[in-house]
Amino acid sequence: MQFKRLLDTLARSSAQAVTTLGAGQKEQDELKEYLYVETRIEKDFRDLLNSNLSSESVIFLCGSSGDGKSEILKRYYETYSDRIRFHLDATHAFKPDQDAIEALDQLFDEHRESDKPLVIGINVGMLFNFASQGHPRHENIRSAIESYLQSGDEISVSYKFLNFEQYPKFSIEDGKTGSSFISELFSRVVASNEKNPLHLAYLDAVRTKPSTLTLNYELLKHEQVRDRIVHLLLSARLKFDQFLSARALLDFVHHLICGPSLLFNNLFVVGHNDLSDVISHFDPCTIRSRSIDQFLIQHPLGIREEAFDEFQNSVQEALGIVDIESAGWLRFFYLFQDIAIGNNFHQRFKKDFEQPLYDRYIEIWRLHKSYDGSAEERQKLRSFYKDELVYALVRFGNRLDPSLTAKQHLFLCSRNGIFISAVADIKPDLKRIENEEMANIHEFPVCLKVGDEPLQTFNVNLSFLELVSKINDGYRPNKHDKNTIVILEEIVDDVIKVVIRSNKLMLSDGRQHVYLTNEIEDSEIVVGGVE
Template sequence: MNTQQNDFLFFLNDIAPVAALNARKMEELLFEDPASSIVKARLFAEEILNGIFKIEEIDAPFLSSLHEKISYLSREDLIERELKQSLDIIRLSGNKAAHNGNFNDITEAFKLHKEMYKVGVWFFESYSSDHQTKVPLYEIPKPKPQEDIKEIINKQLLELLGTGNFPIPTDEKNQDIKVVVEKSQRAPFEGTVEKEEAQHILNMDIEEGESFLLRELRRLKDSSQEAIENASQFSSFKDYLHVDRKIQMDLEAILERNKNRKEGNLILLCGSVGDGKSHLLAYLKEKKPELINHYKIYNDATESFSPNKNALETLEEVLVSFSDERINESEEKVILAINMGVLHNFINVQHKEYTYNKLKKFVEQSDLFSQNITTFYSNQYFDLLNFGDYHSYELTERGPKSYFYSSLLQRILNPSDKNPFYLALREDGNRRIHSMVHENYKFLQNEFVQEQVVQLIIQTIVKKKLVISARAFLNFVADILIPDELANINRLSEFDILNHSVPTLLFNRSERSTILFALSHIDPIHRRSIHIDELVIKLNTINDWKPILDGYVKDDTSKNWLAPFVSQNNLTDTSFNVFFESLLRITYLTNKQFAENTIEPGYLDFLKNLYFFNAGSRREIKGFYEEIKKAIFKWRGSPRREHLYLDRASDKYRLSQKLNLRPTIDHLKQNTNDVLESFKSSILLAYHDGNSENKIFLDIDFPLYSLLNKVIDGYRPNKKDEEDAIRFVEFIEKIMDFGEKKDNILVQFPKDNIFYVIKRDDFGAFIFERE
């Protein structure tokens, strides 16, 4: 390689020689005079923009400033969003270096070096006809060998590069120039816990320069060894993260009650994949073996053994001691974790050798497959727990909350000497390792941010019907804390920090998991609100943004992320959008009043009604029935009060019947608890035709409720709406049988707005007369 090719943007020499020269000078000055180096970076950006204007033959003498040129090229779609951000970063830093005599920040110069590389590569690939030159991969700039190099490294690069997650620079003679923190430089291990105990909790066996916090957080991911659930194993890590749940308490109570029984006992743990059955069984085996050791445990018996048999044949082998033929003499004790669908098939199939009528009768009596809530149910031989009716969140009149998810977050974020994650953060601080992982962790330590994250998770469950297990939730936490860029914080640009922060990872990583995909649809940037509009107006009419940031953002960590953006004059349109999206998301996550003002009203109304129905509150239920009645009549169409159309719209005539909806709440049970832990996650309405035995039920979940609210406001459902709400359409067809069409039909002629009635007289004959 010749000397020319040692320049970091040598490939621009032919197509943009002045820009390449400024790039070379920028790199030469980086360690000696960072402020001058940054000015050269700005000159480089100006030459690149001049080159674009010349090649694209743009004649715009009115565009004098760098800001105006970047904005113009962005509006004309001549530069991409990422390139625009790089140019903005160079421009902003160049302004600081040019106008602030005390500015001499080598960390800023390092950031610009990488942004210049991005700009140079884009320009070369976009406008060069040279297809032979190979663009090299980006390399961190290296200081030239000199006598005081050790002092420069220790004083300047130590804070910049940290000690982990980046390539160690080397000089021309391949002599390693390592950024090492000597033992004497490291801060002592702080805190009330003894160092030996902290080391035992944390496990100090780690490579020099690696991040403890990153290692611990990666254990939360689905891909980690810790993610493998096994009913026979329960690690110390899982023990630390374990949160007691009501289903655990109920199972322990059943086991305690059956501890000394001699006759056989079958405990059915009914649920679905990933709902925590394996974790619960492993926990009990480790922590309370005296309750469970005398039971045989089949965790998904359909896959446990007998590969030559199908699921039902395998189950018959497992449950033979509880068949009608053997159950009276059986002393076997079995815990069976089973999918509800498999159990339903097993009790309803015709078995070859044995019968299971007693088991079938028990399951039917438990109401497992009915509309009723079944948490646990027991009789002489059997016990059953239904994971499906033990929710991961609770209902209150003031809104939902989740002890389970909140406790899991506390396990990870609590500043405790028993918390391996917190100890990892502290030890990384002692070693001067600081990346966006550490920034994100500190941001999520904010208690209100944690509360907002939990509320968002509950929204995905209610709105998108997700089932979020502990394992899925922990993987989600890792996804929003660990960005793709793991470099030291000082090497990240202002936009890099925003793009790798929790608020962005929370809403902008839809491809990572079903949880993040669902969250991308409830991103606050998609909402319409007068409070959001008010924020936009302030940003566009006030030049000094510092008071706005101070008033809206209620968290110091994220306020520091936004601090470089203090004026609208600093940002071009695309960069402004990045800033605004981050500001809005951060405000939503940190500002309680703003969050309450911008949350979807229909969502809160649904949850309040869900609480009232599960609590059996008659007064509040009445109002909801009236609301749904309006939706029924508006969906089908109504020519007059209490009448529903029988046919579709027609120019000639339309038929309708009188329908008197008779609601009933006999199916509801009253629950006087302020906090509901067991409940149905949808609202069940019931109507009858005058005979309370003839009921028709309507199950309303949030998607249907949201659609019906739109209908009440005047929206006309289309074909897709009818397909999505097929259960509601079928309900209307059924309830039409409760009307008076056999005795009285209203005929409407729309053009003349004339009504006739077809009805029976006292002798049963039909008569046709005008109304």
């Protein structure tokens, strides 16, 4: 099949994007079969199918649109359909005048009379809908769904749930940073072997009609380039909690190769692909540094170093790339920063491309995930809480009177121009950190206590850590930070609720201050001056 036509089957808009039980064209089916990567959820699903399922059993394979439910179900339909009933898509009705809820009611009616277990591919949203709108005669199923959605508990052995959301595609644990699933998928797309239909079509295309498509395919063959793209997808997951379905990833690969420009531009271009729209936030052209700004300004003016001209010739000889504008070159530098080319002019910008915030987030996430009470980890956690998190909380809480921070006081309230504050002994609750469960990579639990009184646990994300870092650098949050500020304000409010019960308060008008001490044993309040 023609290279472009075969690539187009990867697009979200392709008729082959959604798997059904019908047969597609031979080449397209072969490509889908070749690109298929077995996941942990599929292994668990297979184990369930091979377990002792009763005729009352229902397996809900649930998740979001495009995550691969239908693909898994189709793979096991032929082998197991003689003893298990498969329903690939719970949004499909059996009759034109039937809605999805009515179709599920009918499906469960038929299952009640059947001697086969039932397997359903269903979106989480439809689970919610059936739990609230399904017919009362299926109250047992509705109750099982509701319990699972609320707490993750399976209250009946007859109803099993496998949810794609419980099988994250990324890991940031020590030694496992990245995504084995995405890396394997990308590797299969460009693998140079006869089992790969894309590779065979590429060989024919590059021999008869080389084009931007074949060049982009060649660029994607570099493992370091693919690793850099996976790193960008991880950044998008951490920063924006970006959902990545199998269908979206294949559509993304199609865009990288078939987009309007060369691969390194397609990666960051806006308006053509959902994932690239998100990744555009990490466009190296938006990084502000002296060397990057200088290159972006001087290159269009024809002001070039001899070293760059040599490098440009090396790129043309090695990769066949010519006539790139300054923004394209900078994106090329970013994507190929781990590959030696010519005089390696592009590696001058490596320091500018670093993402210290993301590296710090991963480090802090790992500390919370693996904390076991050891002296080394305890010291690292205490350092983070004291020097970064608590310091930012106190600075934010004292934004109306910054002088309180040096006194280790926290602003409580003001009355008639008088600021009232108290000492805030905020520290990490290490015991709770050790016992906290961490279900995903895009947040970690903040466990604090004031004195010996624990505060509620707050789950915070990369955006929160970014705001903490900016506050410590002197930044004053504004309306653009409102989503993250809410958590910051909640933590400060919780601290104040404890601190305000202090026996010693300080009153200040900006020029002088006095202390009020509640002498509990003597039942009197002592007024004092400067300590």
